[in-house]
Amino acid sequence: MQIRKNLLFAGLVAGLVGFSTTAAAGDYGYYPGDYGDSYDYARVTDVTPVYTDIQVREPRTRCWDEQVAYRQPGSPAGAVIGGLIGAAIGNxxxxxxxRGRHYYHHSRGASTVAGAAVGALLGNEISRASAPTQYAIEQRCQVVDEYTTRRELVGYDVRYRYNGRHYMTRTDRHPGDRIRVRVDVAPAF
Structure with missing residues (x-):
């Protein structure tokens, strides 16, 4: 029974020593990693933001006022008078x-109708051409693409010092006053 207590006590002491060693290493910023690599912190000496310019397409609606000419439609009287004159000519x-003994009465009716239609169109155009022109201001709009240049942050050029040597890297976030570095430890022969 005494032996079990001693073994339990020795195991507990060994566990506490191992935990305190890991905690002590963590306080100094030196962390063992995988494959023989370890991590530490280096002092940052300079941080420079890095930007890129990108073009952005933005559709915009542009509007302007434009003077437009309008003609009054032809008067109905002009179309009626033209139709009557055309019908008389067609008739x-x-x-x-x-031809011979047969008369083509349908030809007279068709000519009358065709003459009336042509006369109505001509009468309408004549009365429209003589109508006064009116002017109005209308708003016209058009969608156009405008391009703007926008600066976008792509990262930070970070200069740091570790063990008396200067290094540089690019990060996607501002590192603050120190940066985590990987340290490769190998035996020296």
Missing amino acids: KAGGHGH
Whole structure:
């Protein structure tokens, strides 16, 4: 029983010594790592932000005022008068169509309708051409791409000193006044 107590006490002491050794190494900033590498902290001597310029496309709507000319539509009276004149001309032109003993009455009706339609169009255009022109201001808009340059932080150039030697690296975050470094320990022969 006494032997068990002694073994338990020795195991407890060994565990505490191992824990205190690890804790003491941690206080000094030296941490054993995998594959023979260890970690320590080096003093940062200079930190320079590194930026890059990127172009950003932004669609924008641009609007402006523009003067526009309007013509009044042709008067209905012009179309009616033109239609009557065209119908009369078509009727007159269609009345001379006969061959032998048969008369082509449908030719007179078709000519009258065609003449009326052409006359109405011409009458409408004539009355429209003589109508006064009016001007108005309208807003016109167009979507255009504008490009702006924006500076974007890409990292930090960090200069540090470890064991009397100067080093430089780039990090993605500001390291503060010290930076963690990996130390490769190898036996010297």
